[in-house]
Amino acid sequence: MIMSRIEAAPDQDRGDLTERLLAGLPAEAVLTDPDVTASYANDMASFCPAGAPAVVVLPRTVEEVQHVMRTATALRVPVVPQGARTGLSGGANATDGCIVLSLTKMDRILEINPVDRIAVVEPGVINATLSRAVGEHGLYYPPDPSSWEMCTIGGNIGTASGGLCCVKYGVTAEYVLGLDVVLADGRLMSTGRRTAKGVAGYDLTRLFVGSEGSLGIVVRAVLALKPQPPRQLVLAAEFASAAAACDAVCRIMAGGHVPSLLELMDRTTVKAVNDLAHMGLPETTEALLLAAFDTPDPAPDLAAVGALCEAAGATQVVPADDAAESELLLQARRLSLTALEAVRGVTMIDDVCVPRSRLGDLIEGVERIAEKHQLTIGVVAHAGDGNTHPTVCFDAADADESRRARESFDEIMALGLELGGTITGEHGVGVLKKEWLAREIGPVGIEMQRAVKQVFDPLGILNPGKLF
Template sequence: MSEVVERLRQVLPPEALVTDPDRMESYRYDRAMFCPAGMPAAVVLARETAHVQAAMRVAAEFGVPVVPQGARSGLSGAANALDGCLVVSLEKMDKILAIEPVDRYVVTQPGVFNAVLSRAVAEQGLFYPPDPSSWEFCSIGGNLSTNSGGLCCVKYGVTTDYVLALEVVLANGEILRTGRRTVKGVAGYDLTKLIVGSEGTLGIITEATLALRPETAKPRTMAALFGSGVTAGEAIVEIIRSGVSLSLLEIMDRTTIRAVNAYKRMDLPEDAAAMLIAQSDAGGAAGAADIATVAKLCREYGAIECIEADDEAEGDLLLEARRAALLALDELGTTMIDDVCVPRSRLADFIGATEKVAADLDITVGVLGHAGDGNMHPTVVFDAADPEQARRAQLAFDKIMEIGLELGGTITGEHGVGVLKRDWLAEEIGPVALSVHRSIKAALDPQNVLNPGKVVVS
């Protein structure tokens, strides 16, 4: 590896190359606590596309694996380093290059945080909808790599719905440009959607052109408290059946509520078994009607209490609580975060089955998620130093994914496969689709240097 590092020194500026073991330690892993991570031979802190190209050419020359990284906020181990690999970090590529109000797009580098981009376009009267709970510390590049969703996707869709064009460095160092900046365009295969969600296994995204919307009306927000998670799930189904157009519909169970209270020093109602948070950005009388409809349906399905936020600030506090949920659960111990998405008609079944798994295995599971689109994040909490707890935690994690598939769902709605769910991907998609995945990987990365061992095992 000394020859590889020396070659990198020849083609990169000094500030773009890190080889000190102490500094490299923090580049070993993302936020998936239970995934293996190795020690890289070097970390490339790319400042521009040319640095990524140089690193990939060296990697291709020597056959060295490359692990792309953004903010390392992922939850599936996709950004975890391998022993002797090159980590190519995009965190320094953090500039918003252009905002076009008429054509409604933004051109951005991948290291820009989601919240930073969202606030920048809001200053122009525009709106970028994908908003993961981690929006304050997750990067656009990471969102693209896992096709992230977020709190607003019940109404506005997920990341891929807003990607117009990409600049991608391929495994051999060549630059691939996909897509267009027009509203419509169907020339050739949709390579943009192929790259989005590929978790750095097909190329490294160095620039993205993202579609924007006009800003929305000030939202109205409410919370409904339930004495049962299953009852809350039944209410969700009826809310969706009603056709009300909500911009957000989230759920947190008692375990999650208590964790958030302790973490954020909030005063959420800990006696409730579950809390729904609903929001409408329709504006005016329409928004008020949406919230009234949700409150009526929640009461019909046994809600203990329905509370509408008095103002936007109070609504923001409810959203802050939901965004903090995973960080709050992290404070309770080691976590394994499921990312199961089920048909919305089966949400009550999924919640009930998950609660049963927790009880049967005597393990803590915080149930929360994006109720409006069926994307749930049951979070298994355990003491990693206790082998028996760790065993039961793994059983619970796997059983929850199994339940999701049995209910017609998927093993990941927005966190990606990484290494955490690699075996489960094969279970979900079957041998023919797995073979197609491998063929695509081999076509774009014949040496298997880009994030090997992630998503699909070659």
């Protein structure tokens, strides 16, 4: 087993770890104070165990990352790569005695090329920082997770992140053209390309996207960019039921419309956002659907979508008057998960993606699960691509409520699979969903994935205990 090879590392080598790391890293890049290292132990996921790191390192160069991995290989010490730790599946959680490899100091935008429409960046670049930088060149980096003001590009690549714009522009995987990756033994490998097209050999770039740091350490990325679209205008539609809102989603997609955003917030979420930010959203609605278009003249598209919402039973359809009002509505959507966390203090955030045609079935099923377990479960969704985030609100100090929260989470996962969906659309597997990954892809799938892991990481030192 991979884990047994890690555990076989000699104790005397472990004791030499810090000294060996300092031989190739500046002193300020090696953190050993237990109070400090403990702050790097976990990401933002609930119910995910985390160990105590032996050391935290913060390299600034590719060569320093290579030194860390050579040291880890020599001493058989596990390495847990981290970005901003905004993840929601425990994928960045430390294991006992590990090296936490924080890449937040590698935060340079190395190149923005308007002709080739690419950006070359280090993994610690903040998503929003990149978006604003390329915007100055009339370009656009579409993937925009709700945590875009905090999350890093490296983390986005590790979990194949999505965001609010996925319905039109797609997810992170569609924008990663090439990578520089430090392998488990410290070798540097380049994958992919800078060109618009390329099919030379296996697509190893796509293999690393979504691998959650289990195959190598991304130290540089070549990202595709698009021309900056016009500012989008948003339409808000209120519905008397989530089923009616999901019917509207189906009508919009079946009608051939291509919104730049199509998001859903249920009544619980709307109330939570109002309680947190006093935004004046309509709490009388059972579901609020936000649709946006970034075409040169969005008015005809918004009118057509508004008519489809009314045909599906919308009680009110209100197009935003301008970009400022549109941004206010989008801010409300981005606040959803923070607002739901404030309801009971802690949340478990599901990440179930189903076919669009089954979206209504999932939301109705979540309502039944919430009633069964007597819990508050708010649902926000990237409705245009069927990616839902049922968010279980609970008091972590209440053992019975915590148990019910975990049971409801598992029932939602099972429901997603029953509806032909997947356990994760953009958050990743991490620790939280290991059991469910095995259920989704089956024993042969797990066997093949472990075989791939063995090729890239024969000692099993890269982010052990995650995925499977």
